[in-house]
Amino acid sequence: MESAVSQRELARGSISKSRRYASLVPYAFVAPAVILYATFKLLPIVAGLYLAQLRWDGLNPAEYVGFANFSRIFQDDLVLLALKNNVMYAFGTVIGKITLSLALALLLHQGLRGRGFYRTALFMPVVMSFVVVGILWRWMYNSQFGLVNAAFRALGLERLIQNWLADPKVALGSLIAVDIWKWYGFHMVIFLAGLQSIPYEYYEAARIDGATRVRQFLSITLPLLAPVMLVNVTTSLMGGFNVFDIPFVMTEGGPANSTLVLALHIYLRGFKFYRFGYAAAMSYALLVLVVVITAVQLKLMSRNLGAQ
Secondary structure (H helix, E strand, O other): OHHHHHHHHHHHHHHHHHHHHHHHHHHHHHHHHHHHHHHHHHHHHHHHHHHOOEEOOOOOOOEEOOOHHHHHHOOOHHHHHHHHHHHHHHHHHHHHHHHHHHHHHHHHOOOOOOHHHHHHHHHHHHHOOHHHHHHHHHHHOOOOOOHHHHHHHHOOOHHHOOOOOOOOOOHHHHHHHHHHHHHHHHHHHHHHHHHHOOOHHHHHHHHHOOOOHHHHHHHHHHHHOHHHHHHHHHHHHHHHHOOOHHHHHHOOOOOOOOOOOHHHHHHHHHHOOOOHHHHHHHHHHHHHHHHHHHHHHHHHHHHHHHHO
């Protein structure tokens, strides 16, 4: 009798031990990803906070200055200029990308012949490298042999010919157009998925009631696309404030700092003038700015969604 009880207890113990091991299996699978994320993401963030409190050029011994680097941001005139350019860049790209991508998504949603081909072709710029896009458009914008001015000459529109990247009045707008071209396909696909999720019966009922296409768009399409619009506007706005590649490759902030944005200004302070502590401080200031702007934008758009 005692042997039977002991065998039963041993069996229970082995079962509970195997269950404990089984419960640890998911953590074992997740552990490599967590370790990599902590090593290459969380650890640099913590180290960057310490670096932001140093005055260091990478060669001489570092000097601890506390929050002097952060206070210096408010005394840097180029920060205000870069912020102004960044705001113009962000809102210009948001308006352009959302408008163009929604228009193209509506066209593709009409059941055009060859819709798959058009969707793939329009999405192609998204998968292209930023460096390739920047070099390509820098060549196209060339005032002497670029395709943009050549097209205007061929169409008899010489008055529209510009020195696109050398004129401070049009340089930032030229970069905004490139960013729109690069990303409109991404937002178009998201809008297209949202349009395909709207029940067709709503449009049939609206047509029976005599609603025009414009009324259907305003009363059915836009309200039901509001969650998708929130995603597209949020991602576009965050990308607009974090932009670096296109201004760096095409103009390096010129001419006369007319295309200088915050991320590029941070890079130049750190890797051209070797003020690593100040560049790190500006990086965290930019992070806070993007988080605040995104949170406000999400709050406003979510409130509108709730009102609907």
